[in-house]
Amino acid sequence: MAKKKTTKSKPETLDFSKYVRWFWMVFLGGVLAFVLLFLFASWGFLGEMPDHTKLENPETNLASEIISSDDKTLGKFYFNDNRTPVDFKELPQNIVDALIATEDVRHYEHSGIDGRGTLRAIYKLGSGGGASTISQQLAKNLFTKQVSSNIIERLSQKVREWIIAIRLERQYTKEEIIAQYLNIVDFNNNADGIRSAARIYFGKEPKDLDIKESAMIVGMLKNPTLYNPRPHRNPVGTRNRRNVVLAQMKKYGFITEDVKDSLQKTELDLNYSPESHREGIATYFREYLRGFMKEWTSDKKNRKPDGSKYDLYTDGLKIYTTIDSRMQQYAEDAIEQHMPRLQAEFNNQNTPKRNKTTPFLGLSTSEVDKLLNDHMKRGERWRVLKSQGKSEKEIRASFQKPIEMTVFKWVNGKASEVDTVMKPIDSMRYYKSFFRPGMMSMDPLTGHVKAWVGGMNYKHFQYDMVKQGTRQVGSTFKPFVYATAIDQLQFSPCDSFPRTPITIEANKFGNPEPWTTKNSDGNYSGKQTLKDALASSTNTVTARLINEIGPQPVVEMAKKLGVTSDILPVPAIALGTTEISVYEMVAAYSTFANKGVYNKPVMVTRIEDKNGTVLYQFTPESKDVLSEEVAYVTVNLMEGVTQAGSSGGRLRSKGVDKYNTMYREIMTGYPYELDNPIAGKTGTTQNQSDGWFMGMVPNLVTGVWVGAEDRSVHFRSITYGQGASMALPIWGLYMKACYEDETLDISKDEFEKPSNLTINIDCDVKGEGDLGGNEDPEGVIDFDF
Structure with a gap:
């Protein structure tokens, strides 16, 4: 039987085409989606x-930059983005x-x-x-x-x-x-x-x-x-x-x-x-500048191309100033070197054991309570609590409750902050115990302000004692009287006047009652030349001058010199009862150094936008006030102040000698070693509440004030409270540092004498020493310089 033939079936071919199509559809779809995603974005x-x-x-907030005359950044103005x-x-x-x-x-x-x-x-x-x-x-x-x-x-x-x-x-x-x-x-x-x-x-x-x-x-x-x-x-x-x-x-x-x-x-x-608004260099000047820029940006003449205002905090303005960062640092260093020593001596003399109302002198307990109460109501804490709906009773109670706080303190000679627990009422008394400085330095030839120190720590003492604060000026006002007498009556520094007491009767010059001056040293014998009288700050001679010319011409002279503070035209202004700012005093003294030409102080030279386009360029403001001859003679008188007596000795001291007392070590132990021509004047007010020193060299005029917030806070004696002890050391330390910096080119030359000088200045009379207004030479330790 024949075998039946079998045939093998061919394997069925897989159709990948549909997968390929799907792959390309997905791939191309992904690419298209990706492209569309980018297009949509x-x-x-x-x-x-x-x-x-x-x-x-790009829109970014840019801080406005404050740039010094030596191309350093002093600080910035910004809100969130510095x-x-x-x-x-x-x-x-x-x-x-x-x-x-x-x-x-x-x-x-x-x-x-x-x-x-x-x-x-x-x-x-x-x-x-x-x-x-x-x-x-x-x-x-x-x-x-x-x-x-x-x-x-x-x-x-x-x-x-x-x-x-x-x-x-x-x-x-x-x-x-x-x-x-x-x-x-x-x-x-x-x-x-x-x-x-x-x-x-x-x-x-x-x-x-x-x-x-x-x-x-x-x-x-x-x-x-x-x-x-x-x-x-x-x-x-x-x-x-x-x-x-x-x-x-x-x-x-x-x-x-x-x-x-x-x-x-x-x-x-x-x-x-x-870099914050309350820290760094030139903090007081920067705060002044904030106000200057607020006015500038508010002026409709100073607008952006689109008509909107410039924003100081976000538009990246560049503000070019006259302040020299090196000189500013030297000024702040001088204050930090002197003020802790001065404060330490004051604290040592005014412990609660020695003075029950410390730091206040001459006030009863009830008067101190009233002073603190008035200060309490003016304070920020009171304002804030009041705005929160607190009653007066609740607010007063809060001042008696100890709280944690950070306070200013001099620690090892440095400005520091310490954490403590204190009642707010006690902190008020604590802060009132501090002496405060004010200092400004200016080039008299240009009006450019080179250094500005309104206090010792802006974070804790925000009131600016250069331009905001005004205080009695004491004997630093006397050169205004002398300059007026020389200008109007052609007096010579060699003219002599009696030292005897003088009384200006009532109703003369609008004086409501008789005004009699006294010399602090009790010496009324003989005569003095004007040069000698200014050097020893003899009150009776200054009173005789104002009796000759009247107070009104002196007021007018001070106004021409740039003093804008109110001055009552009464004879007592001759001894410095008027309250004037450091800013005004420096500008006025600069006129003497600048041959009688007043230059309005300049702080800002130009302002640029963030792209460097100049938006503002300052225009100098000057005026003739005195003849070159009168200005020079006044300067010559003030040179006599620094050539003799305590001021001359302090400024030219080479350090502590064998009379190394606590007083000398704290007040005059600085080795200034200044041997160049200097013109200047100290000033001290009633009860030693204010200490001044105005010092000049041909291309730099500097004024220094030292005092406490309240006039009742002061040294007991003239020894420590005079201008030569409170203010002059700051000037000396500052100038010494400036001279050591050869890049500054501060002049050591003589003041230029006019070629046509007709007033005799060669008196051949030795000065008796400048002890400042109302200063008592018998209260000053006599050092052999």
């Missing part, structure tokens, strides 16, 4: 996108290398998006580090906001960052992108941008940052809040992060292994210099 469907104008001029941009050329290569090594090593190779980095991030799901380029990070900081963790929203933001990054790459060079990124980042502690960070953390300009400093700042970019280098924050973590940056720099060949190893062992070495 670029069209603004996924969120607002910056146009060409915004890309070219940002001052720098160009790429102002960045050190160190920080560029650190940034590229850590954040975007292929920065110079991509066009805004790093494809390799993006694929790596996708493959490792972000565990291998992010893929954001410097351009993307700049885009995020400038134009997008951080959204929620929702993946769709996050993807939307990332797409917009990519598009903006590409546009930025087309708009700017690689270097400009680096500079913009470092300018926009917030480094915490008011350090907005690289320039603020360099100044705040290291006290340097960015160009001066070294490798490890640059590495620390770049390391903070990862998380500025977490990597905060300040003590009590996270200095250890910041140091570790800095070392990671250094390792990255070595990895990519920017530094060697040896450099990396040595730098990783170092500390952070911060020089923390906070």
